[in-house]
Amino acid sequence: MFIEVNDTTSLRQIQEVFSDFYPYLKLAFYGKGHKKYQASNEGGEIEPNTLIGEIKATHVSGVIEMLPLYKVADVEKEFQQRFGLSVQVLRKEKKGWEQTTGMDDFTLKELNELGRNSSDEFIMNEDVRNDLEY
Template sequence: MKIEFYAKQHHFKEGSSDVQRLDSSIALSIIRQNHTPENLAIISSDRAGDIERKFMKVFGLNIQVFRKENGSWKQTGNSDTCTLKELSDLSTHSS
């Protein structure tokens, strides 16, 4: 599993546009819209779409959750209702 940061928010159960992906070398402090100190716990029973919404609500960050499928990173998009554990299991079975 991994997350990527984007300039614009995407809709639930949709992927993010590659042209909106932010360069991984950009500091989060530059792109973060909410600068109050916060913590965010992520656990295996969290759904991908819920994590994306939490990042926006808590930090003001647009993210997309990815999972590995047959050696390639795939956006969760249609699987936003799956938990991280379920996505991890899917990734394990597709290898």
Template sequence: MQAILHISPSKYVYELQQEFSSIFPHLRLEFYRRPGNEAAAAAKQLIPKTMLFRDLGVMETAAVESGDEITVAVLEGFFLKKFGILAQVVRQSGTVWLETTMTDDWTLFQQNEHGRELSGGFHLSKDPAQEILSKHKWCDQ
């Protein structure tokens, strides 16, 4: 599937994140402030979803392909090279979200499919204990 993400100064971070997640429902796109030095790199600061890209230094409209054949590394590299913004793709794994740093050479399609497989059919009710108990016959006696 070919998909284009559009970035503009007047777009909010959450709007781009929603576009990305509508294409790849088992992936999320997170943005972090670029650390000033290597010592600060370990403590990445998440950019708020309600921030405008203008406030992150984006002064022009741009588009990035985010289709099935694009790798995580290419997408993340685009944001860093074009805008100086650290982007991180995270993949769903059950009820948690994991950074894809060890598999950045995978395509977005591969990442999304792996997230789907890891999360397939996994759903917790409001009361997880009751859901587990209801699956056992001895609970009905």
């Protein structure tokens, strides 16, 4: 998967392309970076409709590639190094999204699968609960 990044790209556009390929993962953008295995500041998330040109100090356009075997830490690092964007990969966890702290050495494929399994288990549990109520 390739994502074009330039000053007129919104964070939401990047998120949507990413989520099309990894439906159980999500990218969140923050005002401050984080170190490997650390969480990003919950209150520091940047609004998804923000354009890249509004938040970047350097105005470099490019294309970022994210293959299934790329590690989470490498994806986050590449966004930071190439585009000056602080990114956190989030994983679907039952009804919400969870930061992937401690999972930076997982591949996108592995993490997406974990999110899928979590969501499938929740759906199955919901179906079982609904059956028990009747």
